[in-house]
Amino acid sequence: MSRRKLYGTVIVTYRCNARCNMCDCFKDPSKPSEEITLDEIRKLPEMAFTNITGGEPFVRQDIPDIVRELYKKSDRIVISTNGYFTDRIISLCKEFPKVGIRISIEGLQETNDKIRGIPDGFNRGYTTLKTLVEMGHPDVGFGMTVQDMNCEDLVPLYNISNDLGMEFATATLHNSFYFRKTDNKIDDKKKVSQNFEKLINELLKSKSPKKWFRAYFNHGLINYIYGNKRLLPCDMSKNAFFIDPFCDVIPCNGMKEKAVMGNLRRQSWEELWNSEQAQEVRRCTRQCDRNCWMIGSASPAMHKYIWVPGWWVIKHKFLKGGRYSMNEIRHSSR
Numbered sequence: 001m002s003r004r005k006l007y008g009t010v011i012v013t014y015r016c017n018a019r020c021n022m023c024d025c026f027k028d029p030s031k032p033s034e035e036i037t038l039d040e041i042r043k044l045p046e047m048a049f050t051n052i053t054g055g056e057p058f059v060r061q062d063i064p065d066i067v068r069e070l071y072k073k074s075d076r077i078v079i080s081t082n083g084y085f086t087d088r089i090i091s092l093c094k095e096f097p098k099v100g101i102r103i104s105i106e107g108l109q110e111t112n113d114k115i116r117g118i119p120d121g122f123n124r125g126y127t128t129l130k131t132l133v134e135m136g137h138p139d140v141g142f143g144m145t146v147q148d149m150n151c152e153d154l155v156p157l158y159n160i161s162n163d164l165g166m167e168f169a170t171a172t173l174h175n176s177f178y179f180r181k182t183d184n185k186i187d188d189k190k191k192v193s194q195n196f197e198k199l200i201n202e203l204l205k206s207k208s209p210k211k212w213f214r215a216y217f218n219h220g221l222i223n224y225i226y227g228n229k230r231l232l233p234c235d236m237s238k239n240a241f242f243i244d245p246f247c248d249v250i251p252c253n254g255m256k257e258k259a260v261m262g263n264l265r266r267q268s269w270e271e272l273w274n275s276e277q278a279q280e281v282r283r284c285t286r287q288c289d290r291n292c293w294m295i296g297s298a299s300p301a302m303h304k305y306i307w308v309p310g311w312w313v314i315k316h317k318f319l320k321g322g323r324y325s326m327n328e329i330r331h332s333s334r
Contacts, residue, residue, distance in 0.1 A: 004048040004075055007240035007300045009253070011178075012036060012066060013055040014245055018082050019117025020106075022145055022173055024180035025055055030245040036264075038062070040247050041069045045269050050074040051296065055245075058085040067096055078102055080143060083125030084118060090128070093137050100139035102169055103129055105157065107150035115149060133164050141167025146221070148187050151195040158199055162206075168214075170199070172221050174292055178253035186225050193222045197326040204322040212317050215324065216309040217298055222329050224293035231293075232301035232308060237261065237278070237285045240300045249278075251285045254292035259284055 014030040016023075050070050057063055058081055070077055078100030081089065093099060106115040109122040118124070132140040142161045146154055154170075161168040172192070173184035186192050196218050203215035220231045237251035244250060247265035249272055250258060261281045262272030272278060302309050316324050 004046045005239060006045055006047045007049045007296075008044065008047040008074070009051040009053060009240075009242040009296050010036070010041070010044075010066075010070070011053055011055070011242060011244045011253075012057050012063070013060055015059045016055040016082075017059065017084055017118065018056065018121070021115050021117070021149075022147065022179065022181065022184050025178070028180055029055070032060075035060070035245040036243065036247055038065055038069055040264055041066055043264050043269055044070075044073060044243070045273070047074040049076045049078075049299075051078050051080060053080040056082055056084070058088045063088070064092055064095060067092065067099060071096070076100065078139070080104065082116065082118065082121065083128040084121065086124060086128045086131065090131055090135070093132060093135070097137065098139065100141075100167075101128075101132060101137070102141050102143040102167070104143045104145070105129075106144055107153035108156065111150045111153055115147075129164070129166065133166065139167070141169060143169040143171070145171045145173065146192060146196065147173050147184075148192060151192040154195045155198050155202060158202060169295060170196075170218055170221065171294055172225060174254060174294060176254050176256060176290075176292075177258045189225050193225055193326045193329070196222050196225075197324065200324045201322070204317055204324060209313075212313045213302065213309055215316070216312045217293075217295070217302070219312070219324070219329075220293045220298060222326050224291060226329055228291070228330055230291040230298075232298065232305050234285065234288065234292075234297055235301060235304060236297050237282045239304065240297065242296070249273075251281055252292075252294075252297050254290055254294060254297065255288065256290070 013035050014025045016026040019026055057079055067077060080102050083103035103125045105125050106112045112122040142157060144157055158168050173186060175181050175184045200215045200218050203211040223231055242250045242253055247263050249261045249264060259281045261278035262275050264272060
């Protein structure tokens with residue numbers, strides 16, 4: 001069994017060809033000359049899991065080199081992308097048949113293209129997904145950030161992914177330094193949550209334990225939408241980290257302001273990770289009250305505190321006959 005424990009997210013660029021309504025990083029792109037290099041990638045620690053994200057990662061021509069280096073120190077790699085650069089993605093997956101690909105699709109065609117701001121973006125992303133499925137790529141799926149505008153497409157998109165045998169990842173609106181947004185919000189919490197409720201019940205119907213635990217994650221999204229305390233403790237900066245294009249190591253992408261533990265361009269990993277500056281950031285992280293619920297912080301917590309989602313799954317899948325109600329969530333007035 002692997003001894004690797006850390007969960008890492010590598011933000012390889014803030015450049016992006018999309019113009020999403022919930023993320024303004026395209027307004028403040030990184031310069032290619034500023035972005036993390038292969039030599040700096042080599043300084044990263046060993047990891048159990050690595051997510052490569054952006055911006056749009058595939059605007060970088062050296063993504064294959066980055067993946068090659070990360071596979072020397074990571075058990076599993078998943079790339080988050082809008083799927084626009086089909087040829088680059090297909091070429092990468094032919095070279096690395098185990099790499100995970102999550103393509104952000106924000107609804108059916110009209111809704112997706114309106115939210116993402118990429119002309120013909122749905123067709124480009126969906127074509128990439130179908131091509132990967134047809135070539136037998138084993139780890140491919142959708143990623144959807146659910147909001148008022150697209151919540152009614154949530155279950156239809158899940159059904160498409162299910163029919164194609166794809167993974168289906170979800171998120172909802174957050175504000176942070178990473179998204180360059182302070183005004184993201186759900187207006188009709190009940191309507192959005194009802195669609196999450198429908199998805200959770202679909203997931204609980206399946207025979208896949210992975211989908212049962214994904215149902216728990218979506219339960220956490222409803223909990224977040226209603227402004228409640230997050231379901232699990234946040235251990236970001238202890239067993240998980242992000243590194244941005246400028247080599248700043250940060251606990252997560254959910255904070256209001258960027259909290260830097262150190263810089264891998266100027267420090268070794270050991271020096272950075274064990275520094276007083278990193279310890280101070282960990283103290284701040286422990287006191288963080290933002291209660292965000294994104295997969296980058298929720299997934300490590302679900303693994304560490306497995307008995308909590310495990311009991312939820314037992315209760316809802318077996319004791320309640322696969323039935324879930326959003327009324328289980330306390331409705332605060334955030």
